[in-house]
């Protein structure tokens with residue numbers, strides 16, 4: 001008879017998918033998690049064809065690549081999922097997820113809704129968390145204040161956000177939806193959702 005408990009333990013901690021509209025606060029929240037729980041979480045560094053923003057580092061925030069390189073890698077089957085968002089390609093490589101899993105850390109994927117749908121067809125079995133803004137107006141203000149997007153990119157992101165906010169209400173897609181109004185409250189809710197998985201890794205780190 002197969003030992004399912006042993007197989008589950010060997011599979012390591014469950015990954016976490018953070019999704020939600022651009023500007024909802026995913027990166028802010030996940031950076032808090034990575035800082036507070038060093039040695040517990042690891043970030044799946046995606047590939048993208050967009051240019052780095054000031055302060056972003058190649059290999060840390062993203063792997064910045066050309067469209068040709070990314071398409072060739074996708075064609076070779078090196079990606080778990082990929083999507084076009086706001087005119088740029090984004091994708092999660094098998095190697096990025098494996099690098100985190102090899103360290104027995106909880107792998108966090110920050111991906112859009114297309115990515116969520118694609119991951120659902122794989123055997124990754126993550127906890128799906130949607131980060132939502134309190135309103136479209138607040139989202140637009142946060143995105144504008146971030147000062148990272150051209151007007152064209154901003155409009156594309158707001159259009160995608162409207163669709164995202166509707167889909168996130170559908171039952172069964174996300175395990176939890178966190179509305180990021182007050183940052184501390186949202187971070188508290190995110191930690192509550194992950195505490196069981198966090199404790200497992202901390203216990204494992206001690207043994």
Ligand SMILES: Nc1ncnc2c1ncn2[C@@H]1O[C@H](COP(=O)(O)OP(=O)(O)OP(=O)(O)O)[C@@H](O)[C@H]1O
Pocket residue numbers: 020021022023024025026027028029142143145146180181182183184186
């Ligand atoms: N609760 C909050 N209250 C006010 N500002 C916030 C809050 N959460 C995040 N922000 C700010 O909103 C902006 C967007 O946040 P962030 O970059 O984390 O969003 P994101 O979901 O990761 O976006 P993207 O998908 O485009 O990477 C940032 O400037 C961030 O500092």
Ligand SMILES: Nc1nc2c(ncn2[C@@H]2O[C@H](COP(=O)(O)O)[C@@H](O)[C@H]2O)c(=O)[nH]1
Pocket residue numbers: 019020021022026046047050081082083085090091092110111112113114115116
């Ligand atoms: N499907 C995927 N979506 C991804 C991935 N990495 C990031 N993203 C999403 O793209 C948008 C825009 O990100 P930005 O850094 O340009 O603001 C955002 O919603 C991310 O969640 C990925 O590998 N796959």
